[in-house]
Amino acid sequence: MLDDFVILRGTANPRLATAVAESLETPLGAVAIERFPDGECSVQLLQTVRHKHVFVIQPTRTDQHLVELLCLVDAARRAAAARITAVIPYLGYSRSDKRGSRREPIAAGMIARMLQSVGVDHLVTLDLHAPQIEGFYHIPVDALTAVPTLCRAIREEEQPPAGMVVVSPDAGRVKTAMEYSRQLDAPVVVLHKRRQSDVALEITHVVGDVRGRPCLIIDDMISTGGTLARAIDALFREGATEPILIAATHGPLLDDARRKLDYPTVKRVLVTDTIGASISDWPGWRIVSVSELLATAIRCIARGESLRELF
Numbered sequence: 123m124l125d126d127f128v129i130l131r132g133t134a135n136p137r138l139a140t141a142v143a144e145s146l147e148t149p150l151g152a153v154a155i156e157r158f159p160d161g162e163c164s165v166q167l168l169q170t171v172r173h174k175h176v177f178v179i180q181p182t183r184t185d186q187h188l189v190e191l192l193c194l195v196d197a198a199r200r201a202a203a204a205r206i207t208a209v210i211p212y213l214g215y216s217r218s219d220k221r222g223s224r225r226e227p228i229a230a231g232m233i234a235r236m237l238q239s240v241g242v243d244h245l246v247t248l249d250l251h252a253p254q255i256e257g258f259y260h261i262p263v264d265a266l267t268a269v270p271t272l273c274r275a276i277r278e279e280e281q282p283p284a285g286m287v288v289v290s291p292d293a294g295r296v297k298t299a300m301e302y303s304r305q306l307d308a309p310v311v312v313l314h315k316r317r318q319s320d321v322a323l324e325i326t327h328v329v330g331d332v333r334g335r336p337c338l339i340i341d342d343m344i345s346t347g348g349t350l351a352r353a354i355d356a357l358f359r360e361g362a363t364e365p366i367l368i369a370a371t372h373g374p375l376l377d378d379a380r381r382k383l384d385y386p387t388v389k390r391v392l393v394t395d396t397i398g399a400s401i402s403d404w405p406g407w408r409i410v411s412v413s414e415l416l417a418t419a420i421r422c423i424a425r426g427e428s429l430r431e432l433f
């Protein structure tokens with residue numbers, strides 16, 4: 123359909139990359155990605171990309187996926203690609219966007235420098251942990267959002283319960299919660315979260331009235347599930363009622379997440395396929411695909427058209 127661009131993928135989320143390519147009616151570009159016996163990755167492009175616009179689709183949940191992406195970009199750059207757009211549905215290390223205490227790195231800034239130094243010309247990503255991460259880049263960044271996609275799924279398939287409130291689990295997610303609130307026509311409640319460590323946290327305040335009301339708790343990601351579990355406890359302490367719905371864009375979904383969120387009151391957990399965790403046997407969990415959103419973004423970027431309709 124579009125001749126002058128090539129879509130490559132790493133090994134992080136082949137199902138999503140394939141769905142994007144199918145939606146664009148374009149085959150994925152041929153690459154060989156293997157591992158050397160010592161674990162280092164070996165990458166070779168098996169087709170020309172000379173003077174093409176190359177889109178590389180790869181979420182970077184693990185360090186290996188990040189290095190693989192860097193290798194793919196470097197290979198495309200050395201093979202005379204005209205332009206390289208990294209499509210990183212989940213941008214790892216985004217939570218390290220500032221120094222929490224002394225002698226810490228700002229890894230999100232470091233990743234930005236690495237991507238740009240290997241030759242990424244343009245970044246497409248989804249629901250950044252903090253919007254100011256875009257400021258680490260001096261190339262165009264299209265920071266898209268999966269919120270409309272998730273809201274559509276909630277409206278059309280989950281029948282939002284009457285009186286539902288949208289709950290932000292911490293101060294960082296208030297703007298996102300307001301967007302859900304606007305799209306689902308439900309008021310916002312904000313929790314105050316205090317982290318004692320990476321895995322220990324408490325909810326100290328519930329700002330807003332949840333008494334007798336069902337809740338949709340939203341977040342940018344579910345990692346250990348600790349934030350949402352503590353949020354559910356706090357909401358019920360304040361008198362919230364069933365059902366609880368949960369919606370988050372990214373699902374790193376560490377093993378414990380399923381157990382931590384296994385409450386009888388949680389009717390549904392929605393996450394998108396930015397990372398592609400396998401949850402087919404997790405009752406009550408549902409994957410909502412962002413493949414159409416990414417395909418539309420790639421189509422518009424390849425044609426030099428505005429992405430306005432996606433925001």
Ligand code: R5P
Binds near residue numbers: 295341345348
């Ligand atoms: C924190 O600021 C993030 O927005 C998420 O709330 C957090 O990273 C989720 O992680 P976990 O599921 O481990 O609590």
